[in-house]
Amino acid sequence: MPYGYTGKILHVDLTTGKMHVEQPLPDFYRRYMGGSAMGMHYLLRDMRAGTDPLGADNVLALFNGLLTGTAISGQSRMTAVAKSPLTGCIGDSQGGGFFPAELKFAGFDGIVLRGQSPRPVYLWIKDGEFELRDASHLWGRITGDVEDTLHAELDDKRVEVLQIGPAGENLVRYAAIMSMSNRANGRTGLGAVMGSKKLKAIAVRGTHKPEVADKASLLELTKWGAKTVPASDVAGLGKYGTAEVVSGQHRAGGLPTRNFNSGSFDDWEKIDGTTLYDTRLKGAENGQQDRFGRDTCYSCAVRCKRVSEVAEGPYKTEHRYGGPEYETLATFGSYCAIDDLDAIIRANALCNMYGMDTISCGATIAWAMECFEKGRIGLEDTGGLTLRFGDAAMMVKLTEMIGKREGFGALLAEGSARAAAIIGRGTDEFLITSKGQEAPAHMPQVKRSLALVYAANPFGADHQSHEHDPSYESYPVRMAQIGLDKPQEKLALNEEIVRYAMVTQHLYSALDSINVCQFVFGPAWQLYDTEQLAQAASAVTGWPITVPELLEVGERRLNMLRAFNAREGIGRESDTLPKKFMKPLSGGTSDGYMIDSNQFEAALDTYYRLCEWDAVTGYPTPAKLNSLGLGWLVVNGKPAAAKGASDRSTAAKKAGAKKQAVKKPIAKKVAAKKPALKTPVAKKPIAKAKTAAKPKPAVRKRAAQAKAVAKRRPAAKKTATKSKPAARKR
Amino acid sequence: MRVELRLHGGLRELLPAAARGRGELELVPGAAVADLLAQLGVQRKVVVACNDAEVPATHALQDGDKIAIFSAVSGGQI
Numbered sequence: 001m002p003y004g005y006t007g008k009i010l011h012v013d014l015t016t017g018k019m020h021v022e023q024p025l026p027d028f029y030r031r032y033m034g035g036s037a038m039g040m041h042y043l044l045r046d047m048r049a050g051t052d053p054l055g056a057d058n059v060l061a062l063f064n065g066l067l068t069g070t071a072i073s074g075q076s077r078m079t080a081v082a083k084s085p086l087t088g089c090i091g092d093s094q095g096g097g098f099f100p101a102e103l104k105f106a107g108f109d110g111i112v113l114r115g116q117s118p119r120p121v122y123l124w125i126k127d128g129e130f131e132l133r134d135a136s137h138l139w140g141r142i143t144g145d146v147e148d149t150l151h152a153e154l155d156d157k158r159v160e161v162l163q164i165g166p167a168g169e170n171l172v173r174y175a176a177i178m179s180m181s182n183r184a185n186g187r188t189g190l191g192a193v194m195g196s197k198k199l200k201a202i203a204v205r206g207t208h209k210p211e212v213a214d215k216a217s218l219l220e221l222t223k224w225g226a227k228t229v230p231a232s233d234v235a236g237l238g239k240y241g242t243a244e245v246v247s248g249q250h251r252a253g254g255l256p257t258r259n260f261n262s263g264s265f266d267d268w269e270k271i272d273g274t275t276l277y278d279t280r281l282k283g284a285e286n287g288q289q290d291r292f293g294r295d296t297c298y299s300c301a302v303r304c305k306r307v308s309e310v311a312e313g314p315y316k317t318e319h320r321y322g323g324p325e326y327e328t329l330a331t332f333g334s335y336c337a338i339d340d341l342d343a344i345i346r347a348n349a350l351c352n353m354y355g356m357d358t359i360s361c362g363a364t365i366a367w368a369m370e371c372f373e374k375g376r377i378g379l380e381d382t383g384g385l386t387l388r389f390g391d392a393a394m395m396v397k398l399t400e401m402i403g404k405r406e407g408f409g410a411l412l413a414e415g416s417a418r419a420a421a422i423i424g425r426g427t428d429e430f431l432i433t434s435k436g437q438e439a440p441a442h443m444p445q446v447k448r449s450l451a452l453v454y455a456a457n458p459f460g461a462d463h464q465s466h467e468h469d470p471s472y473e474s475y476p477v478r479m480a481q482i483g484l485d486k487p488q489e490k491l492a493l494n495e496e497i498v499r500y501a502m503v504t505q506h507l508y509s510a511l512d513s514i515n516v517c518q519f520v521f522g523p524a525w526q527l528y529d530t531e532q533l534a535q536a537a538s539a540v541t542g543w544p545i546t547v548p549e550l551l552e553v554g555e556r557r558l559n560m561l562r563a564f565n566a567r568e569g570i571g572r573e574s575d576t577l578p579k580k581f582m583k584p585l586s587g588g589t590s591d592g593y594m595i596d597s598n599q600f601e602a603a604l605d606t607y608y609r610l611c612e613w614d615a616v617t618g619y620p621t622p623a624k625l626n627s628l629g630l631g632w633l634v635v636n637g638k639p640a641a642a643k644g645a646s647d648r649s650t651a652a653k654k655a656g657a658k659k660q661a662v663k664k665p666i667a668k669k670v671a672a673k674k675p676a677l678k679t680p681v682a683k684k685p686i687a688k689a690k691t692a693a694k695p696k697p698a699v700r701k702r703a704a705q706a707k708a709v710a711k712r713r714p715a716a717k718k719t720a721t722k723s724k725p726a727a728r729k730r
Numbered sequence: 731m732r733v734e735l736r737l738h739g740g741l742r743e744l745l746p747a748a749a750r751g752r753g754e755l756e757l758v759p760g761a762a763v764a765d766l767l768a769q770l771g772v773q774r775k776v777v778v779a780c781n782d783a784e785v786p787a788t789h790a791l792q793d794g795d796k797i798a799i800f801s802a803v804s805g806g807q808i
Contacts (some may be wrong), residue, residue: 248801251800472800525775
């Protein structure tokens with residue numbers, strides 16, 4: 001087993017309740033490293049083309065990363081991948097908090113979920129042991145309540161809970177997967193996938209830190225980061241959160257306003273990060289925001305997360321649901337022309353209670369507001385609701401209606417693209433979607449490489465898939481580390497900007513596979529640069545990981561995402577921008593800015609050529625897939641196209657990871673609902689079962705081999721009802 | 731000469747906390763934006779607006795100018 005990893009992946013079939021542990025070979029880890037790439041291996045291997053995203057055959061893979069659980073900042077990240085119910089394309093989303101590290105401490109690099117449970121369940125994992133339990137008592141409840149209930153039920157407040165809210169249960173197509181009741185794997189609707197599987201939550205508790213090959217080097221990097229934060233470009237991010245950029249975005253004409261009709265919002269100061277800090281962070285009344293109003297992910301020195309509260313009034317909100325990020329301030333604020341910070345904080349909290357992506361939710365409401373104002377929808381569509389830009393109360397009301405799928409909210413729960421298709425009447429004119437996913441709050445009209453990446457990104461419009469344009473000129477030393485040394489003029493979309501977009505996309509793709517925070521590691525303004533990332537990855541694993549290898553891992557993952565889409569028949573024809581982006585913006589410093597369609601199409605041609613993809617279809621070529629060690633995705637001399645996945649699955653099993661051991665699950669299937677804290681102790685308590693779970697590195701391999709043999713014994717027929725109190729033994 | 735300052739975002743840390751990013755600065759006559767940034771101790775990438783118009787570092791300042799300084803919006807998220 002490589003250093004840094006647990007060497008174990010948990011597979012769960014929710015239909016049958018069967019579970020097993022896979023122990024992949026070291027080559028598997030080196031090839032994918034973790035996160036998105038590792039999850040994609042299973043999706044491509046095990047899913048057929050045409051799978052219903054909300055059906056039993058969708059595979060939902062959750063993976064932490066190579067650095068996860070070590071002490072360095074920015075490492076507690078988890079990627080979720082599955083077919084997206086929002087876009088019908090590959091779905092992919094990252095989240096932070098403490099769950100990712102806790103999952104590794106509990107003994108797993110990832111979880112692969114298949115099937116559909118006949119009734120609500122949750123997965124309980126503790127130090128290498130696992131079971132499915134009944135979750136009927138949790139179904140329908142908001143995230144904070146579920147977290148409290150599980151902490152009480154498991155008698156341990158250190159248990160980390162990954163869960164869906166009512167929106168995921170209600171199959172809102174942009175439902176999120178939540179942890180801590182305020183962190184989200186937000187984009188592409190993977191909470192609805194979890195809901196379709198009737199998996200309410202995953203609770204984890206672990207006590208085993210990952211082994212590190214070169215502790216001294218990692219410690220040096222860790223200390224350097226912590227010491228450097230105050231003088232770095234992420235210092236403001238730490239103090240004011242991502243909300244810090246509201247002012248700069250407005251100034252640049254890049255703050256999407258009134259559903260992307262303008263890049264400037266006159267009332268931006270009311271929703272700015274400094275206003276949030278001064279007035280609504282917990283502790284602001286006593287000047288104690290830095291102590292009480294900032295939160296963090298596991299072992300991170302940046303501490304960028306917001307803890308906001310509204311003490312009174314119609315938008316009264318408790319602090320456990322966190323605080324709005326920049327994207328959220330924009331989507332519920334400037335997108336909707338709303339300057340009421342309390343209303344935005346409330347909408348953010350509702351999204352965290354119900355488990356929804358704040359970007360798609362706010363953007364969908366903004367779309368509906370424009371449709372109403374321009375007469376494309378009316379009271380007969382909205383159930384009598386009048387929608388206007390600037391109506392904060394209506395925005396908050398709609399947010400809750402969406403989470404509950406009530407009334408007009410049920411239509412908006414489909415996402416704006418589907419809603420436009422249902423309504424018709426030219427409402428698609430006001431969409432800001434690519435591949436059906438609503439655009440985040442960075443404007444392609446102002447940062448032109450975003451036009452390319454929003455369109456070509458395999459999982460739809462996304463702002464975290466590459467480095468944005470201004471960094472090319474601003475960070476020349478760091479850019480040179482990844483071979484970029486020809487910064488271009490503002491608003492350029494020429495071959496060099498396309499190359500910049502592609503190379504930084506490969507790097508960001510690697511960040512999502514190694515699974516680190518893009519605020520902490522990256523090619524420009526982040527705390528650590530790319531060479532330091534390679535050093536950290538090398539220190540943890542003992543492998544001599546270089547920057548080119550990181551870029552190749554990222555390129556491999558990007559091609560896996562594209563290959564997934566290719567087999568669904570999704571290629572160039574879906575790499576499009578909304579019509580709205582081709583029309584001039586109005587007002588502010590970006591007045592008149594627009595995307596030129598000819599320039600955009602030429603950039604796409606260049607992009608496919610540089611990516612070595614087919615220029616007509618947009619699919620990865622067999623040669624490219626082979627060069628990345630993805631030959632198992634090539635069928636009959638073609639990239640994995642619309643054919644079923646069964647023959648690829650056979651090839652993949654030959655080339656990829658081997659299922660080495662079948663682990664006996666604690667539970668045979670679904671545990672019966674039991675009275676809290678009064679159940680008899682399991683015959684084999686979880687805690688006792690793992691007393692020898694952390695051998696010294698030198699003996700680890702032998703222990704693993706012995707364990708693999710031992711695990712081949714027949715699974716015990718224990719019932720889950722007996723195993724629940726084990727957590728109390730710690 | 732004296733200019734009026736408004737520092738946005740994290741840049742307001744360069745002024746006393748109570749000022750919340752607002753203040754005035756005394757500069758030598760003929761000073762340019764680069765001199766102002768140096769005097770403030772600005773080390774990060776910024777955008778400077780003088781009387782609401784974006785200006786380069788070489789821009790010569792005048793007495794009574796209203797200067798706004800913004801963090802440059804750079805990367806994947808910020």
